[in-house]
Each structure stands twice: as structure tokens, then as C-alpha cells.
Amino acid sequence: MKVYFKLISILLLLxxxxxxxxxxxxxxxxxxRDAAAIIRKSIEKxxxxxxxMAASLIRLHFHDCFVQGCDASILLDETSTIQTExxxxxxxxxxxxxxxxxxxxxxIEHACPGIVSCADxxxxxxxxxxxxxxxxxxxVRLGRRDSTTAxxxxxxxxxxSPFVDLNALILAFAIKGLNARxxxxxxxSHTIGQAQCFLFRDRIYSNGxxxxxxxxxxxxQRCPRNGGDGNLAALDVATPDLLDNKYFKNLVERKGLLQxxxxxxxxxxxxxxxxxxxxPRVFAADFGxxxxxxxxxxxxLGKNGIIRRRCSAIN
Ligand code: HEM
Ligand SMILES: *[C@@H]1O[C@H](CO)[C@@H](O)[C@H](O)[C@H]1NC(C)=O
Ligand SMILES: *[C@@H]1O[C@H](CO)[C@@H](O)[C@H](O)[C@H]1NC(C)=O
Numbered sequence: 364m365k366v367y368f369k370l371i372s373i374l375l376l377l378x379x380x381x382x383x384x385x386x387x388x389x390x391x392x393x394x395x396r397d398a399a400a401i402i403r404k405s406i407e408k409x410x411x412x413x414x415x416m417a418a419s420l421i422r423l424h425f426h427d428c429f430v431q432g433c434d435a436s437i438l439l440d441e442t443s444t445i446q447t448e449x450x451x452x453x454x455x456x457x458x459x460x461x462x463x464x465x466x467x468x469x470x471i472e473h474a475c476p477g478i479v480s481c482a483d484x485x486x487x488x489x490x491x492x493x494x495x496x497x498x499x500x501x502x503v504r505l506g507r508r509d510s511t512t513a514x515x516x517x518x519x520x521x522x523x524s525p526f527v528d529l530n531a532l533i534l535a536f537a538i539k540g541l542n543a544r545x546x547x548x549x550x551x552s553h554t555i556g557q558a559q560c561f562l563f564r565d566r567i568y569s570n571g572x573x574x575x576x577x578x579x580x581x582x583x584q585r586c587p588r589n590g591g592d593g594n595l596a597a598l599d600v601a602t603p604d605l606l607d608n609k610y611f612k613n614l615v616e617r618k619g620l621l622q623x624x625x626x627x628x629x630x631x632x633x634x635x636x637x638x639x640x641x642x643p644r645v646f647a648a649d650f651g652x653x654x655x656x657x658x659x660x661x662x663x664l665g666k667n668g669i670i671r672r673r674c675s676a677i678n
Contacts, residue, residue: 384665386504390483395475402467402484406491409463414604417492418556419459424489425552425657426458427482429539430518432661434510435481437518438464438674445677451518456593457559461675464488468674481674482507486658493654496555498606499647500654508668511677525562525621529630532623539660541653547627547635548649549657553598553620554610560586560594563620573625575617582620596620608646611639 391398410417427437430448437454438461441447448454449461464484471479483505493500523535536546564586567579578600585594597603598620599610610624614636619625628636639646672678 386506386659386662386664388502388504390505391479395471395478397474398471398479398483399487401470401474402487403491405467405470406463406488407495410492410495414496415556416460416463417496417604417606418552418598420463420485420492421489421552422556423458423460423464424485425549426454426518426522427485428657428660429521429535431510431512431514432663433482433486433507433658434661434663434668435485435507435671435674436510436513438481438485439510439513439677440675442676445513446515448513448515448518451515451522453522453524454518460488465674472672477670477672480507480509480668480670482509482662482668484674489654489658493606496604496606499651501651503655503658506664508663508665509671509674510663510668523623525558525623526565527623529626529632532626533632539657541656543632544635544649545653545656547632547639548646548653550624550627551608551610551639551646551650552606553624554602554608555604555606556598557595557603558598558620559592560596561592563596563622564588566620566622566625573617573629578616578618598624606650608639608643611636611646615640 406420423437424433427433427435430436437448437458439445439447441450449458464481467484467488468481471484486503486505486507490500490503521535521538523532532546533543536542541549563582566574567582567586568588582596585591585596599613600618601609601613613619614625614628617625619628627633669678
């Protein structure tokens with residue numbers, strides 16, 4: 364009898380360790396009940412102050428997850444041992460929202476010190492940002508832990524460039540366990556937010572057959588042949604602050620801003636773009652699913668990683 368109980372208690376113990384080591388939508392329920400509400404309120408406030416912040420936070424999450432997984436490595440500042448990803452080519456002078464996340468983290472630390480990871484905050488912030496601009500995305504699973512390292516060179520190799528062709532885009536996502544359909548759905552994030560002139564200049568001056576002439580002419584007004592590199596344009600001309608399926612309609616009309624946007628309406632992914640123009644609900648469902656999948660790339664669980672006290676530094 365005694366042995367039997369001992370066995371059961373060992374099994375229960377093992378089970379609780381196993382539970383620790385996996386993601387769950389209820390992860391903070393007994394640990395920091397208010398975490399989700401604190402994050403949601405603060406993200407809603409940030410987005411109402413500046414609508415573009417919704418886009419910036421979604422991109423921040425993407426650029427975190429594609430470099431050694433969703434471990435908040437992108438938030439770490441430079442030290443003698445850490446090469447900050449913030450200075451990597453795709454991120455420098457481009458990725459935004461660090462201050463919003465650090466401010467949310469301060470609020471969370473006040474409520475429940477040492478419990479909620481920066482990686483989970485990034486995931487929830489991206490989810491809440493999406494919802495704040497009319498996007499889909501339901502419950503997310505939580506329990507990610509934070510890295511003690513960052514990898515600038517991986518940020519430069521693994522984050523896709525806007526100048527590459529369709530096969531390279533498909534490959535960049537395949538390496539992270541995401542298929543072409545996930546890639547197209549996730550690119551639907553470009554239905555909000557902005558891009559700098561130097562990243563779409565070649566396209567609008569190309570006179571290419573895949574660019575609408577009227578669209579190119581309009582875009583040239585704020586993106587001259589020389590200079591104005593940092594001038595901004597909406598990624599979605601139609602509804603720049605709404606997470607909807609207009610982005611895909613733009614692509615069919617040859618009004619994609621980036622080369623990497625327009626190439627999606629070609630080859631093996633062209634049909635997916637067409638489908639999303641006609642079926643907004645299918646896009647919404649796929650977007651939500653793909654976001655969750657992206658948010659679970661190579662996460663640190665259980666005893667791996669740490670809970671950072673500040674997101675920009677290791678404890
Ligand atoms: C398919 C490959 C992708 C490429 C080549 C790409 C490239 C870019 C580029 C060049 C910009 C403009 C940056 C700047 O002007 O400083 C941008 C903006 C943005 N990207 Fe992507 N992206 C891709 C996929 C994604 C994915 C998967 C997401 C999210 C899940 C995403 C979300 C965003 C958002 C929301 C913005 C606007 C950010 C803001 O306004 O602050 N992108 N992207
Ligand atoms: C950074 O990532 C690359 C692969 O992209 C890997 O070869 C390298 O070892 C990593 N560096 C560190 C310090 O983890
Ligand atoms: C595009 O067309 C304009 C005028 O029609 C011309 O000046 C320019 O050189 C062309 N650009 C390219 C890349 O062919």
C-alpha cells in the first residue's frame with residue numbers, strides 16, 4: 364500500500380514537472396491571474412495613442428521568433444557577451460515597439476515579480492495588437508521562457524529580405540517549420556504598417572509589368588529617385604490601419620508595395636492570394652492559426668531559459 368502511494372506521488376510529481384514543461388493557455392492562471400488583462404490594457408492604450416504601433420508590435424514578435432525562436436532575444440541590449448539583434452540589418456532603424464514592451468514588463472513585474480516572461484509578453488502583445496486593429500487571433504498558449512543570449516548574425520541570415528524571390532521566401536519560412544500557406548497568411552500582416560522608401564524604390568521605378576502604373580506614380584511622389592530613403596508609405600494603400608484582406612486585393616491589382624509582397628501573387632502561392640481576396644474568413648482563420656504556429660517556434664520551456672526582470676538585459 365505504502366509503495367503504491369509512493370508510486371502515485373512520484374507519478375504526480377513527474378506529471379507536474381511535465382506540465383511545467385509545456386505551453387498552456389492557463390499557464391498564468393494560478394501564478395499571475397491579471398497578466399493577460401494588464402498586457403491587453405496597456406497594448407490597447409499604446410495602439411490608440413499611435414495606430415501604427417499595432418503593426419510594429421506584430422513585426423517585433425515575428426523578428427523575435429525567426430531568430431533562435433520566440434525567446435525575447437530581440438529585446439536584449441548590447442553587452443560584452445551579447446551581440447544585440449537590434450543592430451542587425453533587418454532590425455536597425457526599422458523595428459519599433461521596444462519601449463512599449465519594456466513598459467508593459469514594468470507593470471507586470473509590479474503585479475507579479477519574476478513570473479511572466481518577456482517572450483510571453485511579446486506573444487500576447489502581438490495578439491492584442493492584432494485584435495486592436497480588427498484582426499483575428501484567439502487564445503494563445505503561454506509558458507515561454509527568456510533567452511540569456513542573442514544572435515545578430517542569425518538575424519541577418521534568417522529574416523527574409525524584401526528583395527528576394529518567391530522560392531527564397533518559401534525556404535526562409537520552411538526552415539522555421541512554416542509552410543507556404545502560413546507564409547502567405549502571415550504576410551497578410553502587411554495589411555497594416557509602413558515601409559521606408561529605400562525598401563520599395565527599385566520596384567516603383569522599375570516600370571515592371573507587375574506594378575500598376577498609377578500606383579507607382581503616386582508612390583514616387585514621396586519616394587524620390589535620390590534621397591528620402593526613410594520616407595514612409597503604407598504597406599496597404601487601401602486600409603492602412605485595419606487588419607483585413609485588402610492587402611491581397613492590392614496584390615491582384617499589382618499594388619503590392621514591396622517586391623516580396625507582389626511575388627506572392629505568382630507561382631505556387633498565387634492561388635492562395637486569390638482565395639484570400641474572395642474569402643476573408645478563410646484568411647482570418649489561417650492568419651490566426653499561422654500566428655500561433657509562428658509564436659511557438661523553438662521556445663524555451665521548463666528549466667530552460669530564465670524569466671528576465673527587465674526585457675533588455677539578463678538578470
Ligand atoms: C515574407 C517575408 C517578409 C518580408 C520580406 C518582410 C519585409 C518587411 C519590410 C521590408 C518591412 C518595412 C520595414 C521598414 O520599412 O523599416 C516590413 C514591415 C512590416 N512587416 Fe514584414 N516582411 C515579411 C513578413 C512579415 C511577417 C511574417 C510579419 C508578421 C507576422 C510581418 C509584419 C510586418 C509589419 C506589421 C510591418 C509594418 C511595421 C511597422 O509599421 O512598424 N512581415 N516587412
Ligand atoms: C548564431 O546562429 C548561427 C546560425 O544561424 C550559428 O551558426 C551560430 O553558432 C550562432 N551563434 C551563437 C553565438 O549562438
Ligand atoms: C521607366 O520609365 C521612365 C519614363 O517612361 C524612364 O525615364 C525610366 O528610365 C524607366 N526606368 C527603367 C528602370 O527602365
